[in-house]
Amino acid sequence: MTHLAATASTIHLPHVNYVSILPILIMMGGALLLLLLSSLLRRIISTGVCTAITVMTSAAAAVAAIVQWDQVLANGAQTTIAGAVAYDGFSVLIQLLVPLALGLTALVADGYLKREGVVGGEFQVLAMASASGAMVMGAANDLIVVFLGLEILSIALYVLAAFNHRRAESGEAALKYFVLGSVSSAIFLYGIALMYGATGSTNLAKMAEFLARRAVLSNGLLLAAMALLLVGFAFKVSAVPFHMWSPDVYQGSPSPVSGFMASVAKAGAFAALLRVFVSSLATQRLGWQPVIWVLAALSLLVGAIVALNQQDVKRMLAYSSINHAGFILLGVDAADARGISSALYYLVTYTIMVIGTFAVVTVIAGRQDRATGLLEFRGLARRQPVLALALAILLLGQAGAPFTTGFLAKFNVIEAVVLTHGYTLAVIAMVSAAVAAFFYLRVALTMFSPVGEFGDGPDDDVPLDPAALVGAATPGAASGVTTVPPRAWSAAMPGIDELADAPPSEVVEARGKVPVPPATWVVIGFCALFTVVFGIYPAPLVDFAQHATLLFI
Numbered sequence: 111m112t113h114l115a116a117t118a119s120t121i122h123l124p125h126v127n128y129v130s131i132l133p134i135l136i137m138m139g140g141a142l143l144l145l146l147l148s149s150l151l152r153r154i155i156s157t158g159v160c161t162a163i164t165v166m167t168s169a170a171a172a173v174a175a176i177v178q179w180d181q182v183l184a185n186g187a188q189t190t191i192a193g194a195v196a197y198d199g200f201s202v203l204i205q206l207l208v209p210l211a212l213g214l215t216a217l218v219a220d221g222y223l224k225r226e227g228v229v230g231g232e233f234q235v236l237a238m239a240s241a242s243g244a245m246v247m248g249a250a251n252d253l254i255v256v257f258l259g260l261e262i263l264s265i266a267l268y269v270l271a272a273f274n275h276r277r278a279e280s281g282e283a284a285l286k287y288f289v290l291g292s293v294s295s296a297i298f299l300y301g302i303a304l305m306y307g308a309t310g311s312t313n314l315a316k317m318a319e320f321l322a323r324r325a326v327l328s329n330g331l332l333l334a335a336m337a338l339l340l341v342g343f344a345f346k347v348s349a350v351p352f353h354m355w356s357p358d359v360y361q362g363s364p365s366p367v368s369g370f371m372a373s374v375a376k377a378g379a380f381a382a383l384l385r386v387f388v389s390s391l392a393t394q395r396l397g398w399q400p401v402i403w404v405l406a407a408l409s410l411l412v413g414a415i416v417a418l419n420q421q422d423v424k425r426m427l428a429y430s431s432i433n434h435a436g437f438i439l440l441g442v443d444a445a446d447a448r449g450i451s452s453a454l455y456y457l458v459t460y461t462i463m464v465i466g467t468f469a470v471v472t473v474i475a476g477r478q479d480r481a482t483g484l485l486e487f488r489g490l491a492r493r494q495p496v497l498a499l500a501l502a503i504l505l506l507g508q509a510g511a512p513f514t515t516g517f518l519a520k521f522n523v524i525e526a527v528v529l530t531h532g533y534t535l536a537v538i539a540m541v542s543a544a545v546a547a548f549f550y551l552r553v554a555l556t557m558f559s560p561v562g563e564f565g566d567g568p569d570d571d572v573p574l575d576p577a578a579l580v581g582a583a584t585p586g587a588a589s590g591v592t593t594v595p596p597r598a599w600s601a602a603m604p605g606i607d608e609l610a611d612a613p614p615s616e617v618v619e620a621r622g623k624v625p626v627p628p629a630t631w632v633v634i635g636f637c638a639l640f641t642v643v644f645g646i647y648p649a650p651l652v653d654f655a656q657h658a659t660l661l662f663i
Contacts, residue, residue, distance in 0.1 A: 124192035129178065131195060133171040133205040134245045137212075140167030141238035148231035160231035161220040161629070164238060168213035171245075175205035183657075189251050193313050196251040196385070199658035203454055204248025204381045211373045211461050212241040214633045218469045219366040221627030225477060226274065233273060237370060240266035244378025253302045253312040253339075256382045260298065260346070263378050264291050267371060271363040277478050283362025290345070290355045298342025304335035314390035321393045329397070336391065336398050340405075343386075346379035347435045348428075350408035360428035361482070365475055368424060369468025372431045373461040380438055380457055388445050395445050402443045403535060409436030410542035417549045423471055424482045426549055427464070430508060433546050434460050437523050440539060444526040447659055452522035455655035459515035459644070463507045466637025470501040473626050490557040493623050498557040500638040507641040509550040510543050514645035518652070 128135070144163050148155055179202045187198030195201075219233055243262030250256040268291065272284030302312060308331040309317045321332075341352065348356040360368045387398055413433030420426040434456075441453025474490070475482045491498035507514035510521075520543055527536045626634075644651045 124194075125190075127190040127197065129174075129181065130190040130197040131249065132174040132178070133209065134242055134249065136167060136171040136174055137209065137238055137242040137245060140164070140170075141235050141242065144231045144238070145235045148235070152230060155231065157220060157223050157229065160234045161216050163231075164216040164234040165213045167238060168209040168216070168241075171209040172206055172213075175202050175209070178202045178205065189315060193315055194252040194255050195249050196314075197249070200381070200385065200450075200454070201249040203458075203654070203658040204377060205245055207377055207458055207461060208241050208244045208248070208374055211370070211377065211465060212237060214462075214465045214469075214636070215366055215370045215374075217629040217633045218369065218465070218472055219364075221630045222364060222366050222472050224627070226276075228273075233270070236266040236270050236273075240264075240270065240370070241374055244374050244381075247378040248381040250382060250385070251314050253305060253314070253386070256386065257295075257299060257302060259378065259382070260342075261295065263375060264295065264346075267291075267367075267375060270367045270370070271359055273367060274364050274478070277362075279362035280364065281362075283359040286355055287359045294342050294345035294352070297338050301335050301338030301342060304331055304338060308332040308335050314386065318390045318392070321391070329394075332394065333397055336387075336394065337401070339386065340398065340401055343379055343383040344405055347376055347383070347438070348432050349405045349435050349439065350412045350432060353409070353412070353432050356432065357425045357428040360431070361422055361424045365424065365468050365472035365479055365482075368427070369465045369472075372427070372464045372468070376431070376435065376438075377457055377461060380442075380453065384442060384450055384453060388442065388450060392445065399443060399445060402439055403532070406436045406439035406443055407535060407538050409433065409439060410538055411436075414542040414545040414549075417546065420549070421484050422482050423484060423487065423553065424479075426484075426553075427467065427471070430546065430549070431464065433542060434464075434508070436542065437520060437539060440523040440527045440532075440535065443532060443535065444523075444530045446526070446530065448529065449523075449526040450659060451652075451656045452519075452526045454658055455652060456519040456523055458651065458655065459507070459519045459641070462637050462640045463504050463516065466634055466641070467501065467504045467508070469630055469633045469637070470497060470504070473497070473624050473630060476624065484553065484556060487553060487556050488559070494626075497624075497626060497634070500634045502554045502557065503638045503641055505550040505554050507645065509547040511547075512645075514641050515648065515651070516641070517645060518648050522652075 140163065144160060144167075147163075148160065178197070179199070182197065182199050182202055187196070189195065190197050215237060216234060219237070223233060240263050243259045243264070243266065246259030246262060247256055248259075250259055268284055268288045271287050272281050274280040305317070306312050308329075309320045311317055311320065344352040345355075360371070363371065387395075387402075391398065409432050413429050413431070413436060417426050417429035417433065420429060438453050438456050438460075441449040441451075441456065443449070444452070471482060472479075474486055487501075490501075503514070507516035510516045510519070520539070524536050524539050527539070
């Protein structure tokens with residue numbers, strides 16, 4: 111009896127390969143360390159120190175990911191921790207990409223936090239926590255682990271979206287993101303429950319084995335599970351028609367957070383989407399591929415067309431991210447090794463370009479992120495030519511111009527779809543790329559055109575509002591019209607009354623150069639050079655994406 115009782119009380123713990131989760135542990139450990147230091151030494155620790163800790167944590171996690179890559183190449187892919195974690199090239203790529211994105215975001219946020227007078231390490235702690243969630247999603251081999259990573263990623267992002275408590279739009283953005291995000295998480299969790307009912311497991315390997323060996327006579331439960339999982343993923347990647355939150359959230363959130371959201375959140379969500387559907391549910395592709403086809407087509411068209419009418423650059427970039435999500439979904443729709451590698455390559459290149467773009471927007475927007483209208487960028491090349499050139503390179507990269515990483519990224523995903531005979535979807539993608547090129551070029555031409563000479567629509571017939579150009583106005587959330595009480599900007603800008611009747615060029619020049627922190631210059635320069643260098647010599651990046659294949663294909 112004693113022996114039986116002792117045997118029954120024994121808890122069998124799985125063997126933990128700590129190397130397989132080392133980047134995640136480093137990221138979470140850095141967040142906990144910074145939280146402890148900022149709590150105990152709040153009067154001593156500065157924003158610069160918090161940024162340095164975040165960057166060093168990101169660098170350490172990236173180095174650990176490189177060590178993982180060497181081990182995967184030497185020993186092959188495997189699962190660890192009772193099969194809940196996948197240890198393969200695919201997970202390693204995400205473990206390397208997310209810390210890189212976090213480090214760049216931390217450098218951009220350093221100047222933003224100092225400009226806004228924010229003291230403490232809360233921003234960096236939340237960013238590291240959110241990044242660790244994305245890394246968990248990239249390495250997850252179980253739907254429960256995917257959901258765990260999804261919630262770690264999302265909850266921190268809800269707070270980051272509302273981080274600028276002095277700005278009403280920031281709180282509004284966070285509330286919309288929280289409410290809709292909670293609903294999507296509940297739907298995703300219900301999909302997990304139905305998937306367990308259909309296959310008897312939440313482990314991706316066991317699900318794949320069950321579906322490969324047994325013919326599902328009645329697949330209604332399985333189809334419902336796949337539909338609910340797709341809804342949860344589509345919300346996180348802002349695919350149409352689950353995109354309605356992204357324009358308002360991107361516009362209202364602090365600009366560094368918008369860039370972080372567009373890069374890290376998409377990387378984690380697409381990583382989990384690829385692993386769940388292409389790896390685990392490959393035998394059921396006839397059930398989910400048509401849905402992916404529709405999501406991709408709608409995202410490509412809606413993202414490109416609606417962005418044409420946007421007068422706010424952050425909203426334009428939000429619809430641009432929807433369009434990019436459609437391109438990545440092309441790789442998912444291809445559902446083969448080439449499609450996966452092209453989707454991964456697109457994720458890497460888009461992450462770098464969008465962080466660099468939002469870095470420039472952060473600088474131009476000024477205090478409280480007020481100056482994000484298209485008119486704020488007019489004549490930028492005359493005032494700060496290097497900054498304008500860097501932004502032009504990043505925008506052209508997103509448009510898919512030759513000799514940039516964006517060109518090969520778009521070419522690869524379209525080629526992957528064509529090879530699987532998805533000709534209609536490929537045509538839709540090429541048409542949307544042509545349409546999207548217009549609004550990217552519109553911003554670029556606005557920067558390089560002489561003030562008052564470039565026509566960009568109805569604004570040409572309306573006298574420019576000096577308050578909007580000096581960044582003293584507040585854009586309306588619904589109408590987008592810039593309004594400000596005359597006394598407010600007269601008091602804030604002595605002598606502005608004399609500029610009310612001045613030509614537009616004199617008003618723009620009155621604003622002068624916007625200050626660019628050195629750390630932000632590093633990010634902008636790195637992203638622009640990355641876009642051009644790997645656009646001209648893409649072989650290393652392409653080979654890396656091709657080697658980072660899924661475990662079960």
